[in-house]
Amino acid sequence: MLIVLSVAMFIVPSMFSLTIHDYLRHGEVSKRRKVVLLIVYLILINAITFAVSYIRGVKGLYFKEMTLSYRLKYLGLGCVLGFVMPFIVCLLTEDIITIGGFVRYARRLFKDLRKYMPYAIWSAKADLGAEVASSYLNWLWWLIEPFCMMIIYTIIFGIVFKASEDYFPIFIFTGITMWGVLQKC
Structure with a gap:
């Protein structure tokens, strides 16, 4: 799991940047240029993210000593840079x-956001309402399900595998909730 997150924290922001760059060019970027841009974004984003980490007191990238929260912060900063850098x-x-x-x-x-926002809101409400229409607890399921999953993950990883993360249940609840939102989008 941590190996996948370690690889993702370096590669995902670069892939995100390449996708935005290709979108800005309306898909007119050749395959060779995409490879070059991916390498440029990989070096640029990770250099800036590492520089910010270094300024904040992290003196090296020692994978065995990285906490999960540091990895997620590195990935988050990389994704923000991955959004700004293509422009x-x-x-x-x-x-x-x-x-x-x-x-x-x-x-x-x-202009398009202003024009189509009422339709987007109406469509989202209709889809979300249809999703919970047949359940007894309606909208409450969106809080109950991540809370139950938080309890299960806290017991399994926090107690059985002795996770040493501060505020581990809150961390799990936030992660599960964000995953649920992104999954439903």
């Missing part, structure tokens, strides 16, 4: 993309 790289490297193009794109995005 900067596109402005610097792509001839087609300009600041004026970003401004036009942002205006169109906010």
Whole structure:
């Protein structure tokens, strides 16, 4: 599990950046250029994330000594950088993309959000209502299910396997809730 998270904390933000970069270019990036961009994003994002960690007092990447919360913080910062970095790289490297193009794109995005937001809210309410319509506790299941899973994971990993994470039940509850939200989206 920790090996997968260790690999993910380095690669996922770069893949996220590459996806956004490809979206900004409307899918017109060649395979060779995608590989080069992936390497550039991999080096750039991890260098910045490691520099921030170093400034905050982490003097090296010792995988055996990393806590789970540190790995998740590293991954989170990497994903934030993975969202911001393609805009900067596109402005610097792509001839087609300009600041004026970003401004036009942002205006169109906010106009479309304003235009389609009522439909999106109505559609989400209808889907969520249909999901819990046949249950006795309705919306309460969305709190009961992660809470029960938190208890099970806390017993298994916290007591049986002796997890040494601070506030482990809250950490598990937050993770399960976020996973449920992302899974339903």
